Amino acid sequence: MPTIYDYEPIVGKDVINELELLASKLTNVSVQHINSTSVGGGVAEILMRMVPLLKELGINTSWDVIKGGEKFFEVTKKMHNALHGQKVSFSQDEIDLFIQTNEMNSREMDLRGDIMFIHDPQPIGLVSKRELIGHKWIWRCHIDFSHPDPFTWDFLKKYIEKYDVSVFSAPAFARDLKIPQVLISPSIDPLSDKNKDLPKEVIDSVLDRFKIDKNRPIVTQISRFDYLKDPKGVIQVFQKVRKYIDCQLVLAGGGATDDPEGAKVFAEVQEIAANDPDIFLLLLPPGSDIEINALQRASSVVLQKSLREGFGLTVAEALWKSKPVIASAVGGIPLQIANKYSGLLTHTIEGTAFALKQLLQNPAYGLKLGANGKEHIRKNFLITRHLRDYMLLFLSLEHKGDDVVFL
Amino acid sequence: MIGKAKEPFQFYTRQNILYLLGKKAKNLNTLLTGIKEAPLSSIYHHTHHYLEQHEYLSPEPPNDFAYWVTNFLQNRALGEEIAGIDLRQYTSLKDIQLRLIEIIENWIRQDPESANRNVPQGGEFYFIAAQMFVFPTKYVAHNLLEFSQCLSSVSNHSIYFHMFEAPLFQKKSQFCYWIENEIGDKKLAAAFRNLDPYTLTLDNLKHNLIRLVKTRLETK
Structure with missing residues (x-):
């Protein structure tokens, strides 16, 4: 596991110094993270990296996980889908189970942090203990909140407003709430398998394994096979461009095997691709980080043509590899791409096809966008910035309402 | 010596922490209303953070309002005028806010139709404030x-x-x-x-x- 000083060559000594300075103001507080799983999923992945780094910086940080039965997690999965905008209905039994499981956890868990840092909806009800034990409470939402199902939103809102502060990943997720809403974008870890530098031989071997021609331009979209990622639209873009430019398309992602809708989308995409030898549909198993890294690095242009997006960290991953990226202006993507400075933002299939032709025919322009994009990610979307934001969040709990705080 | x-x-x-204000603009009219109602910590954020967040860019990254008006509302002339506000002339955020309001109101007076032209869905401007x-x-x-x-x-x-x-x-x-x-x-x-x-x-x-x-x- 990397230490904080392993990031110094990437972000600079001044950034590490300022993290230490911030941490020095937080030596007298303890922070307890609570979520619903210790393995798998984005939240656990982030906490696995963040908790040791916060500890290394001298902040008394711990991480606990709630308990719940299979049925409870079925209910929270439905809740998750409802927050993504799916029409879902809950029975009274399901609601009761959610409340009872949270109550059981709040009785049995040692809720000891000066700052209770609760992640996502599953453990949201722990805050009911607040009246009894006090402490500061943060609720961190990691999921797309732009079009939540109204019933689910109303149900969760009653809990959210018991917290001191809520945290969202993108401006579009802001809601009408009585408590402050902090914006903290997610981040990528430049030292992880998905983002670290790779030797050319590793990249070539991945291309060879998938029989992708490394001598012709490669256009890639990394994402689940999901309607909201518009894989069919990506194929249409490719077909428009390929009339003029010899290139290959890679659509790679996981999630189809355990997701019935994913399998359906994959089948539909296969049908549209119609055995085109220049279209590579890759269903990657979990843990294919090196493969994803290699595919991104081998690409001439990376697409993220999502119709809706949470934050879209695949954009940050591609930009970190200095790749020119064309992406839809949805969710958190406009935070990562300043149009025509650090990538191209588009809205339609036609616009995306035009931008793709432009970049494939003007590699120098793509290089400039990619170089700017990498710097933008270095300054704003690496894990060190995420650490900084969390520490500022902790400090802000003591300074509510002040625009400028002199420490 | x-x-x-x-x-x-x-x-x-x-270092700054950012707060979402839960307000958004989808056209010039709602941008104007948002600027009028925004706290000064929001005016500060939207006129200053761009330079720092895109510090590698040269020359002239504009402020957030100019960037949005140019790239999302596709109103290049107004975007240029807002980008051209000489922030060094101002020693108070209130004055910057008033200047923004003045420029946009002038524009709407000259071209009232442009005031309600919406950006495509997903391109809205979200108001954010900074605590420093x-x-x-x-x-x-x-x-x-x-x-x-x-x-x-x-x-x-x-x-x-x-x-x-x-x-x-x-x-x-x-x-x-x-x-x-x-x-x-x-x-x-x-x-x-x-x-x-x-x-x-x-x-x-x-x-x-x-x-x-x-x-x-x-x-x-």
Whole structure:
């Protein structure tokens, strides 16, 4: 596991110094993270990296996980889908189970942090203990909140407003709430398998394994096979461009095997691709980080043509590899791409096809966008910035309402 | 001979935490309303963060309002006018807010139809406010030589605070204030004041500041 000083060559000594300075103001507080799983999923992945780094910086940080039965997690999965905008209905039994499981956890868990840092909806009800034990409470939402199902939103809102502060990943997720809403974008870890530098031989071997021609331009979209990622639209873009430019398309992602809708989308995409030898549909198993890294690095242009997006960290991953990226202006993507400075933002299939032709025919322009994009990610979307934001969040709990705080 | 300051210069740095205000604009009219209702910490964020967040870009990254009007509303002329606001002329955020309102209201008067033209879904402008945490660094200068050495060592956040934010929030922490009042070097203070920090990347700004001090030290 990397230490904080392993990031110094990437972000600079001044950034590490300022993290230490911030941490020095937080030596007298303890922070307890609570979520619903210790393995798998984005939240656990982030906490696995963040908790040791916060500890290394001298902040008394711990991480606990709630308990719940299979049925409870079925209910929270439905809740998750409802927050993504799916029409879902809950029975009274399901609601009761959610409340009872949270109550059981709040009785049995040692809720000891000066700052209770609760992640996502599953453990949201722990805050009911607040009246009894006090402490500061943060609720961190990691999921797309732009079009939540109204019933689910109303149900969760009653809990959210018991917290001191809520945290969202993108401006579009802001809601009408009585408590402050902090914006903290997610981040990528430049030292992880998905983002670290790779030797050319590793990249070539991945291309060879998938029989992708490394001598012709490669256009890639990394994402689940999901309607909201518009894989069919990506194929249409490719077909428009390929009339003029010899290139290959890679659509790679996981999630189809355990997701019935994913399998359906994959089948539909296969049908549209119609055995085109220049279209590579890759269903990657979990843990294919090196493969994803290699595919991104081998690409001439990376697409993220999502119709809706949470934050879209695949954009940050591609930009970190200095790749020119064309992406839809949805969710958190406009935070990562300043149009025509650090990538191209588009809205339609036609616009995306035009931008793709432009970049494939003007590699120098793509290089400039990619170089700017990498710097933008270095300054704003690496894990060190995420650490900084969390520490500022902790400090802000003591300074509510002040625009400028002199420490 | 290197003059000693009456009071040493304390280098500060600062970090911001961002708050979502839950308000958005989808056309010029709602942008105007949002700007009128926004707290000054939001005006500050939207007129200043772009430079820091895109500090590698050169030249002239505009402010958020200009960027959105140009790239999302596709109103290049108005975007250019907003980008052209000379922020150095303003010593209060209220005045910047009033100038933004004035420019947009003038535009709507001349072209009322443009006021309700919506951006495509997903392209809305979201109002954000910043809370600023300022803290002292270990760098303290007692004379110009030490000042130049500190400039080389501090982060861009520190340069940013002293050049862009001190004029708005803590005037005595401006570099030029200290050089003029504590070192007593009016010429160098004027050279610092005449630099337009809004047209340089932060790295270039830092190099220019160091160069000015070094040149001054060589001529003393």
